[in-house]
Amino acid sequence: xxxxxxxxxxxxxxxxxxxxxxxxxxxxxxxxxxxxxxxxxxxxxxxxxxxxxxxxxxxxxxxxxxxxxxxxxxxxxxxxxxxxxxxxxxxxxxxxxxxxxxxxxxxxxxxxxxxxxxxxxxxxxxxxxxxxxxxxxxxxxxxxxxxxxxxxxxxxxxxxxxxxxxxxxxxxxxxxxxxxxxxxxxxxxxxxxxxxxxxxxxxxxxxxxxxxxxxxxxxxxxxxxxxxxxxxxxxxxxxxxxxxxxxxxxxxxxxxxxxxxxxxxxxxxxxxxxxxxxxxxxxxxxxxxxxxxxxxxxxxxxxxxxxxxxxxxxxxxxxxxxxxxxxxxxxxxxxxxxxxxxxxxxx
Amino acid sequence: xxxxxxxxxxxxxxxxxxxxxxxxxxxxxxxxxxxxxxxxxxxxxxxxxxxxxxxxxxxxxxxxxxxxxxxxxxxxxxxxxxxxxxxxxxxxxxxxxxxxxxxxxxxxxxxxxxxxxxxxxxxxxxxxxxxxxxxxxxxxxxxxxxxxxxxxxxxxxxxxxxxxxxxxxxxxxxxxxxxxxxxxxxxxxxxxxxxxxxxxxxxxxxxxxxxxxxxxxxxxxxxxxxxxxxxxxxxxxxxxxxxxxxxxxxxxxxxxxxx
Numbered sequence: 001x002x003x004x005x006x007x008x009x010x011x012x013x014x015x016x017x018x019x020x021x022x023x024x025x026x027x028x029x030x031x032x033x034x035x036x037x038x039x040x041x042x043x044x045x046x047x048x049x050x051x052x053x054x055x056x057x058x059x060x061x062x063x064x065x066x067x068x069x070x071x072x073x074x075x076x077x078x079x080x081x082x083x084x085x086x087x088x089x090x091x092x093x094x095x096x097x098x099x100x101x102x103x104x105x106x107x108x109x110x111x112x113x114x115x116x117x118x119x120x121x122x123x124x125x126x127x128x129x130x131x132x133x134x135x136x137x138x139x140x141x142x143x144x145x146x147x148x149x150x151x152x153x154x155x156x157x158x159x160x161x162x163x164x165x166x167x168x169x170x171x172x173x174x175x176x177x178x179x180x181x182x183x184x185x186x187x188x189x190x191x192x193x194x195x196x197x198x199x200x201x202x203x204x205x206x207x208x209x210x211x212x213x214x215x216x217x218x219x220x221x222x223x224x225x226x227x228x229x230x231x232x233x234x235x236x237x238x239x240x241x242x243x244x245x246x247x248x249x250x251x252x253x254x255x256x257x258x259x260x261x262x263x264x265x266x267x268x269x270x271x272x273x274x275x276x277x278x279x280x281x282x283x284x285x286x287x288x289x290x291x292x293x294x295x296x297x298x299x300x301x302x303x304x305x306x307x308x309x310x311x312x313x314x315x316x317x318x319x320x321x322x323x324x325x326x327x328x329x330x331x332x333x334x335x336x337x338x339x340x341x342x343x344x345x346x347x
Numbered sequence: 348x349x350x351x352x353x354x355x356x357x358x359x360x361x362x363x364x365x366x367x368x369x370x371x372x373x374x375x376x377x378x379x380x381x382x383x384x385x386x387x388x389x390x391x392x393x394x395x396x397x398x399x400x401x402x403x404x405x406x407x408x409x410x411x412x413x414x415x416x417x418x419x420x421x422x423x424x425x426x427x428x429x430x431x432x433x434x435x436x437x438x439x440x441x442x443x444x445x446x447x448x449x450x451x452x453x454x455x456x457x458x459x460x461x462x463x464x465x466x467x468x469x470x471x472x473x474x475x476x477x478x479x480x481x482x483x484x485x486x487x488x489x490x491x492x493x494x495x496x497x498x499x500x501x502x503x504x505x506x507x508x509x510x511x512x513x514x515x516x517x518x519x520x521x522x523x524x525x526x527x528x529x530x531x532x533x534x535x536x537x538x539x540x541x542x543x544x545x546x547x548x549x550x551x552x553x554x555x556x557x558x559x560x561x562x563x564x565x566x567x568x569x570x571x572x573x574x575x576x577x578x579x580x581x582x583x584x585x586x587x588x589x590x591x592x593x594x595x596x597x598x599x600x601x602x603x604x605x606x
Contacts, residue, residue, distance in 0.1 A: 187462060194461035194468070195454040195475070198440075202448045205437035211419040212397055212429060214452035214515050218418075223458065 029182050036174040050174050052286055054242050057177035058235050059278035061184045063262040064271055065231035068188055070260070071268030072197065073224050074204030076135055078256045079126060079142030080232050082149035083119040085251035087233025088240040089153065091115030092165050095241065101169075108171045112180070112237040119233025120226045122149075127225035131218055134207070146253055153248040164247025165240070172242035180238060184231045189271050189323050191227065200224055201269075261303060267313030272320030277313070348411065350375045350551050351396075351519060356405035358388075358395055365391045367575045369405070373519075378545060378552045380566035382559075382586075384595055387572040389555040390432055393521050397429055398422040409519065424452045428517035430508045432524045432555075438497035442488060442507060445496050446479040449514035479514065485547075486510040501528060509544065519551045520544075526558045534558060538565050563587065571595065 018024060036053075039045040045053070062080060069077045091111040099107040129141045154162045191197050199220040202210035211217045240246045258281075266277020284302070288295040310316065349372045356369040366388040373379050381389050394400045396407055398419040407414040414422055428449075437445050454475060460466040483489045486506055491499060499507060505525065512520060525541070526534050538561055545552055556562045562569065562583070569586045571579040573595040579586055586592055 190462055190464045194464070194472075195451060195456070196458065196461050198444060198448045199451055201440055201444070202437050205439060206435050208399060208419070209431070209435040209437065210448070212399070212423055213449040213511065214420050214423040215448065216418075216420045216451075 025186075032182065033175060033178055036178040040174045045174075051242070052282065053174055054172060054177045054238075056279055056282045057174075057181040058238050058242070059259075059262060059282050060181045060275050061231050061235040061238070062259045063266065063274040063278040064184050064188050065228045065235075066259050066263050067266075067268065067271070067274045068191070068200070068224055068228045070263055071270065071274075072192055072204065073200045073221070075130060076139040077126075077142045077228075078139050078253065078260065079145045080228075080259045081251040081253065081255035082142075082146040083123060083229040083232035084236035084239065084255065085149050085153060085246075085248065086119040086122050086229075087112075087115035087236030088246050088251070089115075089159055089165065089236075090118040090233070091237030092168050092240045092246060093159065095169065095171065096165070096167050104169055105171055108176070108241070112176075112234055112241075115237035116230040116233040119236065120230040123225040123229025123232075124222060126229070127222045130221050130225065143253065146251075146256055150248045150252055153251075160247070162248060164245060164250075166245050168241050168244045170241065170244055172238045177238055177242075180234055184234070185271060185275070187227070188231075192271070193324070196220060196223060204269075264313050265303065265306065267315030267318070270313075270315035270319050271323050273313055273315030273318075276315065280314075349373055350377075350410060351553075352406075352408045353392075353396070354406050354408075356392070356395060356407065357403050358391055358400060359403050364575050366395065366572075369572075369575075369577060371570055373551060373553060375518075375551055376545075376549065378541075378554065378565060378567050380554045380556060380562045380569045380583075381572060382556060382562055382569060383572035383578075386574075387595075388575040389572055390523055391575075392572075393429055393523055393553075393555065396422070396521065397427060420452070423515050423517075426516065426518040427521065428512035428515045428519075429521035430505075430512050430523055430525065432527060434504050434508055436496040436504055436508060436511070439495060441493050442483065442496055442499065443476070443479055443492040445507060445511050446482055446514045447475055449511045450475045450479065453516065482510055482514055502533065506540075513544065513548055517550065519553070520548075522552060522554045524555055524557060526556060526561050529558075531560070534561050537561065541565060 039053075040050060062084065066077070066080045069075050091114065094111040094114055095104050095108065099111065126142060126145055130138055133141060153159060159165060192200070199210065199215040199217070202213065202215055203217055203220060207217055236251075262277040262281045263274060264277075265281060266275070267273030284299065285295070288298055291298060306314075351371070351373040353369060353371045356366060357364070358366045369388075369392060371379070371381075381392060383389055391400065395402050396414065398414065398417050398421070402415045405415070409422075409425055409427060412425060414425070414427075417425075437448065440448070454471055456467040456471045460468045480489060480492065483492055486509070488503065488507055488510060491503065496504065496507060509520075509522075509525070522541070526537055529537060541552065541554070542565060544550060554562070554566060566583060569579075569581065569583055570577060571586060571589070571592050573591075578591045578595060579589045581589075
């Protein structure tokens with residue numbers, strides 16, 4: 001058993017051997033990054049297309065990170081826009097007021113990271129009510145959090161109050177968005193397929209049983225909220241520097257709803273689903289733009305249709321094999337092989 | 348020294364006294380039964396030991412350490428595992444993952460190593476997976492490793508729950524009505540099974556049960572609860588003829604009736 005688990009060549013078909021190659025993912029990521037750099041430097045994609053891709057990337061970050069809480073952990077948080085706002089404001093204030101303006105693109109990653117850290121600290125605070133409340137009640141707590149963030153920002157004149165912040169340089173480029181989106185996917189996927197990730201899943205299934213099976217549920221919830229809100233903050237920072245303008249109203253409950261729609265459209269507890277959901281939602285919104293106001297009628301109708309046809313979203317609790325670590329694939333193969341040898345298929 | 352020593356344990360739910368002044372001392376390798384009619388407070392005792400509820404009064408000492416006030420995951424970490432009256436598996440997860448989750452406290456890699464999938468991560472994951480598969484094969488569940496837990500037949504779900512509890516590496520196992528929903532034949536098999544895991548994993552077991560056949564058959568000592576009060580304690584043959592116990596189970600004798 002041990003040897004089969006270790007032996008990569010035990011994988012039968014070429015497809016799996018390709019994924020099993022340790023250079024597969026670095027190669028894909030490298031190629032993607034090169035493409036993005038080429039596109040933005042050589043300009044063979046027009047700026048409009050680039051902007052759409054930037055939005056797709058930001059939405060992937062938001063969706064994949066929210067999926068950790070709402071999909072894998074089975075909580076219902078609607079506070080993602082609040083974390084995003086935190087990241088957006090902190091990153092913007094840093095690039096406008098703190099960092100030297102001539103070389104701000106050098107400090108840009110630092111500003112984004114700081115935005116993420118600020119959001120993560122707020123996430124730590126929001127994790128505490130999640131010890132006590134679940135489901136609908138946690139939704140209300142996070143909803144309240146979202147409103148607090150918005151009204152606090154509206155009442156601080158130093159950050160522009162309801163008028164918002166202006167004057168960021170357009171620092172968000174396609175390669176940066178690609179980098180952060182790839183980092184998000186990589187981190188969340190690694191976490192999900194680890195001891196910690198199993199703890200998160202067991203909380204969704206049965207929190208009391210999980211605690212009694214030695215999972216430190218408090219610690220797991222805190223880590224999940226901190227990681228998730230970190231990436232929401234990152235997305236906020238990128239968003240602010242793509243739009244070059246932010247105000248508190250952008251980050252109200254509607255924004256959270258958009259992210260929720262992407263998560264449930266793609267399917268909960270699935271990274272592939274989140275990526276697909278973000279891509280489809282963002283692109284559909286652009287395609288329907290010529291329809292003007294009717295877009296907001298057609299779009300929800302499409303969603304209703306999808307929920308009727310596929311109530312659990314496009315991927316619905318399933319994960320693309322691309323995202324499985326090799327180890328899990330091998331374990332499954334091993335099991336199927338044994339089942340076949342034994343002849344009697346379990347019920 | 349007793350493995351588990353419970354003294355004066357009392358628990359109230361908003362005025363209702365679910366368990367009152369419960370006392371129990373369990374020596375290593377004993378098999379003790381807690382019996383009593385429905386609502387007598389048996390499961391509450393388990394919930395108090397494992398930290399699901401916090402006791403209103405009294406003390407619970409396991410290997411000399413006080414358990415009252417500890418979180419369930421910490422109690423499990425000290426070496427106490429349990430099963431549930433109504434099966435509580437992680438239904439949507441695979442059988443393998445059900446058992447792997449129970450190894451949560453035994454994994455020796457840091458969150459950072461989990462984040463990067465580097466360092467001790469690979470070797471630890473392999474170790475945990477192999478241990479889980481070994482445990483599943485001991486319990487003849489290996490064929491179902493990749494199956495979702497909810498798809499197993501009832502009897503196998505019960506068995507998986509015990510396997511999952513043992514994966515936490517306990518010295519004391521609490522079984523909450525393991526024979527619920529079983530026919531007499533299955534109960535006989537279960538009795539052998541409990542004796543076997545006790546020897547194989549050198550366990551001390553506390554058992555809650557309704558089925559007198561099971562309790563009388565394997566328990567070395569019994570404690571009888573009724574309305575939260577301990578009404579009798581002793582070896583099975585004493586309990587069988589205890590007047591109070593008969594009354595609790597069958598109702599009081601009415602004057603004038605034949606005994």
